Amino acid sequence: MTIDLDRIRKDTPSLAEYAHLIASGASIMPDPVLSAVTDHLALEARLGGYEAHHEAAAELDGVYSTVADFVGAKPQEIALVENATVAWCLAFYSLELNKGDRVLTCQSEYAANYVAFLQRAKRDGIIIDVIPNDEFGAIDVTAAEEMISDRTALIAITWIPTNGGLVNPAAAMGDIAQRHKIPYLLDACQAVGQMPVSVSELKCDFLSATGRKFLRGPRGTGFLYVKESLIETIEPVMIDYFSAPWVSKDQYKLRNDARRFENWENAYALRAGLGAAVKYASDIGIDNIQARAWQLADSLRAKVMDIPGSEIKDLGSVQCAIVSFTIEGLDPPTVVTALRKQKIHIGSSDPDSTRLDAESRNLPVMLRAAPHYYNTEDELDRLVEALQTLKNK
Numbered sequence: 001m002t003i004d005l006d007r008i009r010k011d012t013p014s015l016a017e018y019a020h021l022i023a024s025g026a027s028i029m030p031d032p033v034l035s036a037v038t039d040h041l042a043l044e045a046r047l048g049g050y051e052a053h054h055e056a057a058a059e060l061d062g063v064y065s066t067v068a069d070f071v072g073a074k075p076q077e078i079a080l081v082e083n084a085t086v087a088w089c090l091a092f093y094s095l096e097l098n099k100g101d102r103v104l105t106c107q108s109e110y111a112a113n114y115v116a117f118l119q120r121a122k123r124d125g126i127i128i129d130v131i132p133n134d135e136f137g138a139i140d141v142t143a144a145e146e147m148i149s150d151r152t153a154l155i156a157i158t159w160i161p162t163n164g165g166l167v168n169p170a171a172a173m174g175d176i177a178q179r180h181k182i183p184y185l186l187d188a189c190q191a192v193g194q195m196p197v198s199v200s201e202l203k204c205d206f207l208s209a210t211g212r213k214f215l216r217g218p219r220g221t222g223f224l225y226v227k228e229s230l231i232e233t234i235e236p237v238m239i240d241y242f243s244a245p246w247v248s249k250d251q252y253k254l255r256n257d258a259r260r261f262e263n264w265e266n267a268y269a270l271r272a273g274l275g276a277a278v279k280y281a282s283d284i285g286i287d288n289i290q291a292r293a294w295q296l297a298d299s300l301r302a303k304v305m306d307i308p309g310s311e312i313k314d315l316g317s318v319q320c321a322i323v324s325f326t327i328e329g330l331d332p333p334t335v336v337t338a339l340r341k342q343k344i345h346i347g348s349s350d351p352d353s354t355r356l357d358a359e360s361r362n363l364p365v366m367l368r369a370a371p372h373y374y375n376t377e378d379e380l381d382r383l384v385e386a387l388q389t390l391k392n393k
């Protein structure tokens with residue numbers, strides 16, 4: 001493993017003071033990301049917004065290639081948007097789904113996606129099919145294939161759920177989607193930035209992601225990947241005259257790239273920050289990032305298990321950098337607040353963020369910690385000692 005931890009930690013001065021252990025919520029930006037954002041804002045303050053955009057156009061346009069390279073896509077297959085939910089919804093709501101069409105999804109589907117399914121079930125009469133889990137709690141791929149019917153019009157799953165270490169078999173689901181010629185929408189929000197992502201290996205048609213989590217970008221950034229061959233077949237649910245120029249009095253013409261899902265006005269400073277974040281991760285190397293973050297998470301699981309009354313809630317035979325757990329007698333939101341006072345940052349996860357999974361496992365509110373490659377074993381120990389003290393109170 002070739003990670004220069006000293007340099008990485010120096011790039012993020014806040015790490016000297018706080019134990020940031022919540023990359024699954026919002027991780028901590030390194031200096032180059034912060035500078036990219038503030039430099040562009042300063043340029044806007046000096047030149048004016050439009051002039052700053054003009055001045056930085058090449059760099060800002062380059063963000064498409066940077067993001068595309070990171071996930072093995074082409075620049076024209078990327079739309080830059082404000083978060084993962086917007087990215088996902090733009091794809092989902094743009095798909096023509098009619099009464100009786102079936103959507104195949106998973107037990108660990110994220111709340112925002114599932115309520116969108118429910119809305120289209122109510123509005124358009126689609127039917128939601130939920131794939132059962134295998135013996136380890138991941139998507140049962142064999143069952144998934146058996147559930148496909150001639151009415152299955154979409155496969156939409158979450159790769160890594162918001163509530164734990166589970167890594168669903170996203171590429172195997174891509175194989176199924178491709179074999180049955182069914183559009184495949186993958187929520188990769190918690191995956192991008194903590195593990196390699198290749199849209200060709202995943203065989204997905206759409207992929208949604210956010211900037212602020214494992215990518216270490218600024219809040220309010222995200223992107224949507226749309227497979228090139230599909231772009232021109234999809235009329236976005238919402239258009240403006242950037243995505244669809246008004247070419248004659250009674251006509252508009254949709255752009256022929258994924259930016260038909262964008263609109264005219266954007267937070268260019270944040271976009272510059274997203275580009276810097278992706279470059280920063282690429283420089284470190286996504287394999288290095290994964291190896292260190294996942295090893296720290298394994299280590300945290302082992303340390304938490306030593307606290308009497310603790311229970312690790314993560315599913316799956318392969319587990320990522322999100323660690324969900326409970327400790328008997330401790331109320332997660334109260335713990336999060338108490339830890340914050342000690343400059344230790346973790347989060348909690350509510351059952352309604354993954355209601356199907358939560359109800360099937362009878363999950364309470366859980367604690368959720370997510371170490372990233374910039375963390376240290378000492379920080380894990382700080383967290384575990386603090387939890388132990390709260391438990392003994």
Ligand SMILES: Cc1ncc(COP(=O)(O)O)c(C=O)c1O
Binds near residue numbers: 085
């Ligand atoms: C699995 C998953 N999908 C989607 C989202 C939504 O991301 P965003 O808040 O950027 O819209 C989250 C956020 O926690 C998530 O965990």
